Amino acid sequence: MNEAAKIPQDTHQKSQTVRGKARYQSGVMEYRKMGYWEPDYVPKDTDIIAMFRISPQDGVDAVEAAAAVAGESSTATWTVVWTDRLTATEKYRAKAYRVDPVPGAPGQFFAYIAYDLDLFEAGSIANLTASIIGNVFGFKPLKALRLEDMRFPVAYIKTFQGPSTGIVVERERLDKFGRPLLGATVKPKLGLSGRNYGRVVYEALKGGLDFTKDDENINSQSFMHWRERFLYCMEAVNRAQAVTGEIKGTYLNITAGTMEEMYARAEFAKQLGSTIVMIDLVIGYTAIQSMSHWCRKNDMILHLHRAGHGTYTRQKTHGISFRVISKWMRLAGVDHIHAGTVVGKLEGDPNMTKGFYDILRLDHNPINLQHGIFFDQPWASLNAVMPVASGGIHAGQMHQLLDLLGEDCVLQFGGGTIGHPAGIQAGATANRVALESMVFARNSGRNIVEEGPQILADAAKFCLPLRQALDTWKDVTFDYASTDSPDFVPSVAVSN
Amino acid sequence: MRITQGAFSFLPDLTDDQIAAQVQYCLEKGWAVNLEYTDDPHPRNTYWEMWGLPMFDLKDAAGVLLELKECRKHFGDRYIRLSAFDASHGWESVRLSFIVNRPANEPGFKLQRTEMEGRHVQYTTVPYSADKPEGQRYK
Numbered sequence: 096m097n098e099a100a101k102i103p104q105d106t107h108q109k110s111q112t113v114r115g116k117a118r119y120q121s122g123v124m125e126y127r128k129m130g131y132w133e134p135d136y137v138p139k140d141t142d143i144i145a146m147f148r149i150s151p152q153d154g155v156d157a158v159e160a161a162a163a164v165a166g167e168s169s170t171a172t173w174t175v176v177w178t179d180r181l182t183a184t185e186k187y188r189a190k191a192y193r194v195d196p197v198p199g200a201p202g203q204f205f206a207y208i209a210y211d212l213d214l215f216e217a218g219s220i221a222n223l224t225a226s227i228i229g230n231v232f233g234f235k236p237l238k239a240l241r242l243e244d245m246r247f248p249v250a251y252i253k254t255f256q257g258p259s260t261g262i263v264v265e266r267e268r269l270d271k272f273g274r275p276l277l278g279a280t281v282k283p284k285l286g287l288s289g290r291n292y293g294r295v296v297y298e299a300l301k302g303g304l305d306f307t308k309d310d311e312n313i314n315s316q317s318f319m320h321w322r323e324r325f326l327y328c329m330e331a332v333n334r335a336q337a338v339t340g341e342i343k344g345t346y347l348n349i350t351a352g353t354m355e356e357m358y359a360r361a362e363f364a365k366q367l368g369s370t371i372v373m374i375d376l377v378i379g380y381t382a383i384q385s386m387s388h389w390c391r392k393n394d395m396i397l398h399l400h401r402a403g404h405g406t407y408t409r410q411k412t413h414g415i416s417f418r419v420i421s422k423w424m425r426l427a428g429v430d431h432i433h434a435g436t437v438v439g440k441l442e443g444d445p446n447m448t449k450g451f452y453d454i455l456r457l458d459h460n461p462i463n464l465q466h467g468i469f470f471d472q473p474w475a476s477l478n479a480v481m482p483v484a485s486g487g488i489h490a491g492q493m494h495q496l497l498d499l500l501g502e503d504c505v506l507q508f509g510g511g512t513i514g515h516p517a518g519i520q521a522g523a524t525a526n527r528v529a530l531e532s533m534v535f536a537r538n539s540g541r542n543i544v545e546e547g548p549q550i551l552a553d554a555a556k557f558c559l560p561l562r563q564a565l566d567t568w569k570d571v572t573f574d575y576a577s578t579d580s581p582d583f584v585p586s587v588a589v590s591n
Numbered sequence: 592m593r594i595t596q597g598a599f600s601f602l603p604d605l606t607d608d609q610i611a612a613q614v615q616y617c618l619e620k621g622w623a624v625n626l627e628y629t630d631d632p633h634p635r636n637t638y639w640e641m642w643g644l645p646m647f648d649l650k651d652a653a654g655v656l657l658e659l660k661e662c663r664k665h666f667g668d669r670y671i672r673l674s675a676f677d678a679s680h681g682w683e684s685v686r687l688s689f690i691v692n693r694p695a696n697e698p699g700f701k702l703q704r705t706e707m708e709g710r711h712v713q714y715t716t717v718p719y720s721a722d723k724p725e726g727q728r729y730k
């Protein structure tokens with residue numbers, strides 16, 4: 096047991112708020128005495144609630160630490176200021192109202208903090224995050240701090256446009272219903288010329304994929320400037336559409352150094368008839384919201400690559416949970432977001448990942464602690480976001496992917512398409528046949544989890560490329576323990 | 592060529608029993624199944640001709656199969672697709688759509704290029720069969 100755990104912590108302390116004249120005596124006062132710990136406070140339906148995992152420094156009281164987070168993310172500074180008395184200060188103070196020890200994690204606490212709606216500007220993720228994560232993450236009395244979940248009131252949600260297209264309208268535009276969409280990221284992600292790059296796009300789309308994708312760091316480099324890529328890619332998309340009779344697309348990455356340049360690239364993509372453009376998470380929340388608005392105006396689907404998120408989402412004790420990023424991005428208005436595969440090469444606990452997918456796709460998220468969802472969250476008919484599963488997945492996992500992720504997602508097989516021994520087109524066909532076979536079998540009433548390998552083997556009898564894919568990748572799994580795992584696991588009730 | 596619109600175009604053509612199993616799945620979800628046909632399979636041709644109204648309130652897939660047989664009698668030389676519509680709030684659109692009949696010969700599409708300013712090319716997809724009037728395209 097670590098040192099912090101040896102100090103007894105009282106998480107059920109009564110309110111210690113100092114009132115009247117004494118509250119405004121000059122000097123330093125504990126945050127819990129300044130009104131940032133209010134255990135009797137009942138959050139209003141219109142409050143924004145944040146739930147943090149706090150790890151106080153040794154000897155720091157957990158309730159005081161929670162009150163400090165509430166204070167520093169709302170009105171407080173390190174000392175009493177008389178100018179508070181010029182405001183309706185009790186309303187503007189964020190209130191820590193509940194602190195729970197984290198099960199099985201000594202020294203860690205879940206702190207619930209309520210913020211009045213008036214603290215936030217309408218429709219601005221930048222404003223929201225400047226408050227909630229702006230100041231507190233470097234706070235010295237805490238060893239570590241993680242934003243685990245947030246609850247947004249309907250009134251606040253209604254100030255956001257949300258996804259520019261949404262799952263249903265995306266499917267209508269693409270005329271693709273009843274199965275996950277299929278994609279692939281062009282590889283190698285750096286070094287191909289525009290002409291060679293378009294070849295990969297053409298082969299993959301012709302072979303049966305719905306989308307191909309630029310990778311996060313494909314922007315406009317010396318080996319391929321962005322206009323070259325856009326022109327050759329759209330030749331490939333249109334050719335593939337003509338040979339298949341199906342709508343095809345390629346996520347043209349418009350990430351650039353300035354907003355002006357991003358708009359210029361987006362406009363060119365539109366002129367060329369692309370159905371979709373792509374941005375990276377690293378462009379920032381305001382830029383993401385701007386591109387979402389541009390996409391709504393221009394009938395464009397917006398794909399978001401979550402570049403950089405692993406720097407702050409992965410570790411359990413510090414940073415921001417990806418479920419919070421998912422909520423912010425649904426509000427900010429992206430149509431696609433990479434949200435994990437469970438079975439692939441990148442971090443992803445099955446329960447946590449299901450939580451992310453539910454946040455992106457459902458109109459209402461009930462509390463589900465096992466999936467990491469701490470709040471009941473209505474979405475007020477805000478468009479849903481299509482989760483994208485990408486990174487180290489292949490056709491042989493199709494039954495697991497469909498079972499775990501459902502059908503409203505994009506399955507992206509980059510290496511699993513382009514690395515096929517018989518070529519890119521064969522790789523794409525293998526994936527499409529595996530996918531259609533699995534959806535078909537599921538709808539026909541078969542148990543795909545148990546019968547999946549047999550269903551694939553049967554399909555491989557009429558599809559040689561699938562046979563080759565299954566033979567090539569049959570033993571590939573990425574079976575590592577997740578770092579971002581649930582704190583709550585179902586327990587078996589023991590009866591006497 | 593083989594047009595690959597719909598959810599199951601990469602599988603061998605479905606038998607009626609296989610179609611019935613998919614229909615039953617849709618009906619059990621409470622979706623309304625409908626049939627549409629066309630001889631203009633352009634990927635942007637959204638509105639195929641409706642074979643009657645969507646079959647609301649149907650419980651047994653056999654009803655859909657009867658309609659499909661009837662539809663094939665009249666339009667067996669064209670594309671026929673089966674769609675399932677979900678009216679529940681938040682979706683209110685098609686849930687599943689797949690082709691259940693194809694013309695014997697699928698000539699496919701011509702890609703026309705118009706060279707514009709710079710290296711910009713404007714693309715137009717034209718079905719080879721579109722030159723003939725509707726109803727005579729796959730005779």
